[in-house]
């Protein structure tokens with residue numbers, strides 16, 4: 001350990017020599033690891049130093065720091081602040097209690113003109129000492145670091161020999177206000193304030209308040225994760241929703257032992273409510289860090305791909321979007337419901353690889369207004385992350401403004417455009433080489449599939465490994481998932497997850513467009529396609545699993 005030589009101002013900076021770690025390659029959304037891995041001596045500090053080394057724009061500038069409140073969040077934030085002090089960053093903005101939802105962090109970076117942000121989250125992955133931890137670097141503009149930068153960070157981590165830290169810096173995360181630690185200004189802010197103010201500019205709060213006052217109800221399940229305080233402030237305090245309808249709204253370090261992923265499996269309590277006799281008019285849940293959303297109506301589940309299409313078709317009813325939608329983007333595996341809306345409206349539709357970062361250039365360039373992923377992510381130009389509560393408020397605004405119920409909107413949408421039945425089957429915790437071999441075998445067989453008519457009469461019109469060429473900066477992302485396309489009728493997509501921490505996860509995505517049958521159970525509607533995929537890929541046989549681990 002040596003004193004800093006090049007930072008005369010800060011005599012308390014230490015330079016800690018380290019042996020580089022070899023496993024710090026960021027995945028679909030930042031670096032995610034088991035808590036035990038991240039807590040190894042120097043592990044997180046090494047990754048943060050690699051970020052700082054690759055982001056010289058942070059020197060003399062503002063850095064936003066916040067997390068989803070999971071186990072070890074506070075310690076990690078203190079470490080980040082001590083390293084910020086030692087790396088020439090002049091100001092850190094931190095959420096009260098160390099908490100910022102992912103969309104709120106993105107908004108804060110944009111609004112305060114920060115040079116970047118550290119978002120400490122493993123999203124919906126379970127938390128606690130045996131759970132997961134994660135960290136993402138977001139750039140000025142509020143979006144996740146693009147692929148070229150994450151790759152540079154990884155390369156830097158492989159050659160890292162030291163990190164810089166000022167262990168004398170301390171921060172009281174529970175006290176609002178500004179303090180000074182040497183050259184570093186530390187500001188602790190209420191992360192909910194700025195976010196709630198932005199939502200009020202996008203949606204007609206008076207109209208939603210009236211709608212709720214008429215007896216309509218929003219049921220929101222925060223799954224004991226980060227959105228609790230946001231939902232309470234906006235839905236209860238500002239809009240007048242019933243207190244008892246906003247449930248699991250106290251963030252817990254271990255998310256109450258649950259799996260804060262808003263889907264039909266993990267948000268079972270909400271699903272039961274919405275299928276019960278006292279269902280609210282709008283049911284919704286969000287995930288660990290507040291960027292995902294699930295939307296339900298009384299007795300009806302709106303798949304994320306449908307939600308994207310329906311929101312795109314109705315967003316002009318919200319004051320922040322009165323000029324309508326200029327373009328739509330969806331990730332490749334997301335069903336093609338939004339494509340029909342884009343076609344109908346004569347606007348651009350972009351198909352991007354999985355991961356929110358691929359939407360950011362399109363949003364920045366003003367090419368799209370709304371975007372979404374099948375993994376319960378929806379968002380718009382207002383930030384550069386997906387935004388769970390935004391989607392809930394957009395739906396509430398559309399219901400209030402249209403005077404129609406959610407099932408009415410869904411049914412008329414399907415009557416007009418047809419319905420895209422969609423499911424994702426996840427095979428989790430596989431041996432990496434088994435997963436890789438399954439993908440490799442299908443990839444090898446893709447060329448001969450084109451033109452073949454498969455059982456059930458569907459003909460393959462395209463079969464490839466998806467490559468995306470970014471229309472804004474020309475960058476190419478290859479190997480983004482295998483797709484077997486049967487015209488507009490159906491698709492089978494296979495890809496390996498980039499967010500897991502336990503072995504490998506394979507995701508099989510099934511989509512079938514029907515114009516005749518609009519009220520089938522998705523599992524029934526997709527059974528023939530699932531059987532076809534099984535014959536094609538042999539997932540169940542090769543993984544030795546009778547069923548997928550999770551179906552969403």
Ligand code: G1P
Nearest residue numbers: 028029355356373375497498499
């Ligand atoms: C998953 C989702 C993807 C989402 C990401 C972060 O990534 O599939 O849509 O952007 O989580 O929330 P995957 O594990 O599939 O790489």
Ligand code: ZN
Nearest residue numbers: 123287289291
């Ligand atoms: Zn998330």
